[in-house]
Amino acid sequence: MPQAKTNLFEDDLQELSQLFKALGHPARLQILKFLSKQNTCFSGDINDIVPLGRTTVNQHIAELKKAGLIKSSTQGTKTNYCLNNDGISKLNQLGISFLSEIQCSSCNTNEC
Amino acid sequence: MPQAKTNLFEDDLQELSQLFKALGHPARLQILKFLSKQNTCFSGDINDIVPLGRTTVNQHIAELKKAGLIKSSTQGTKTNYCLNNDGISKLNQLGISFLSEIQCSSCNTNEC
DNA sequence: TTTATTTGGCGTAAAAATACGTCAAATAGT
DNA sequence: ACTATTTGACGTATTTTTACGCCAAATAAA
Numbered sequence: 001m002p003q004a005k006t007n008l009f010e011d012d013l014q015e016l017s018q019l020f021k022a023l024g025h026p027a028r029l030q031i032l033k034f035l036s037k038q039n040t041c042f043s044g045d046i047n048d049i050v051p052l053g054r055t056t057v058n059q060h061i062a063e064l065k066k067a068g069l070i071k072s073s074t075q076g077t078k079t080n081y082c083l084n085n086d087g088i089s090k091l092n093q094l095g096i097s098f099l100s101e102i103q104c105s106s107c108n109t110n111e112c
Numbered sequence: 113m114p115q116a117k118t119n120l121f122e123d124d125l126q127e128l129s130q131l132f133k134a135l136g137h138p139a140r141l142q143i144l145k146f147l148s149k150q151n152t153c154f155s156g157d158i159n160d161i162v163p164l165g166r167t168t169v170n171q172h173i174a175e176l177k178k179a180g181l182i183k184s185s186t187q188g189t190k191t192n193y194c195l196n197n198d199g200i201s202k203l204n205q206l207g208i209s210f211l212s213e214i215q216c217s218s219c220n221t222n223e224c
Numbered sequence: 225t226t227t228a229t230t231t232g233g234c235g236t237a238a239a240a241a242t243a244c245g246t247c248a249a250a251t252a253g254t
Numbered sequence: 255a256c257t258a259t260t261t262g263a264c265g266t267a268t269t270t271t272t273a274c275g276c277c278a279a280a281t282a283a284a
Contacts, residue, residue, distance in 0.1 A: 008163045009138035013145075017138040024133030025272085026121035033125075044231070051120045056273045058232070063271095077230045077281045095207040137242085156261075168243045170262075175241095189251050189260045 019090060022067035027052055027060045035070060035083050044079045131202060134179035139164055139172045147182060147195050156191045 007014060023029060027050050034049055050057045061081065064070045068087035073080050119126060135141060139162050146161055162169045173193065176182045180199035185192050 009142060013138040013141050017136055017141050020132045020141075021136030024129055024136045026125040026129040027272095029125050029129050029132075030121065052272090053274055054231090055233095055275075059272075059274095062232095074231090074280095079231065139242095164242090165244055166261090167245075171242075174262095186250095186261090191261065 016094075019067060019087075019094070022063060022069060025060065027057065028064055031057075031060060031064060032069065032083070035081060038082075044081060046081065128206075131179060131199075131206075134175060134181060137172065139169065140176055143169075143172060143176060144181065144195070147193060150194075156193060158193065 009017075023032075030050055031046050034046060044058075044061070046061065047054050047057050050060075052060075061070070065072065065084075068084055069091075070081050070087075071084040072082075121129075135144075142162055143158050146158060156170075156173070158173065159166050159169050162172075164172075173182070177184065177196075180196055181203075182193050182199075183196040184194075
């Protein structure tokens with residue numbers, strides 16, 4: 001049985017630091033910023049704007065997803081990524097103004 | 113000559129992600145929070161409150177220092193650490209409310 | 225049905241972060 | 255002068271992160 005990994009730190013610190021960690025890479029900030037501009041949820045050609053290989057970008061995307069900051073839906077071969085209000089609202093609650101502009105209108109409706 | 117390491121990302125993204133990265137570990141958040149409570153700048157027995165070995169804590173302290181979020185001064189064998197308004201104000205500008213309470217009154221005067 | 229696109233998954237190399245132990249210097253206390 | 259404290263510095267083992275290349279599945283296009 002995999003041990004429950006005792007938390008050395010209080011849960012809120014743990015959670016908060018996870019959020020900050022997710023923001024701790026320029027590529028990921030760039031992706032979030034980009035997604036916030038495309039108020040129509042855009043596909044994974046985030047690749048075109050991030051100066052890194054596709055695989056690497058995918059990894060960063062996966063991390064943002066894991067952190068609950070973005071989500072995805074598939075349309076054919078393409079995948080649409082958009083901001084996840086669940087996570088973004090956490091940031092807003094923290095008052096992170098850098099991302100205050102981040103509100104994807106078409107997200108969290110049903111379009112993506 | 114060590115090459116100037118071309119920046120793949122825009123400077124503001126780079127700088128911002130560095131800040132977030134510094135906040136991306138529970139121990140470092142704990143330290144910042146602790147320092148904000150001790151409005152009298154307190155010494156390096158941050159060790160007592162962080163559930164990690166002394167050397168490790170020192171490393172985290174060093175990172176916070178590198179990020180410009182804290183600073184230190186020596187008194188005898190002891191070292192006083194306190195928040196560095198230079199860095200903290202950056203956070204405040206970002207609107208990070210978690211740390212809004214962080215204002216070390218006696219810091220940045222001359223007491224530490 | 226072939227062929228091209230778009231992705232996710234897997235493996236992996238290199239670098240960075242994390243967590244310590246040990247040691248040595250500075251200084252405070254006896 | 256000797257001893258104990260408090261630190262920073264150094265080395266190092268592990269783990270994570272970062273960055274890719276390659277392959278395979280799904281679907282769109284020819």
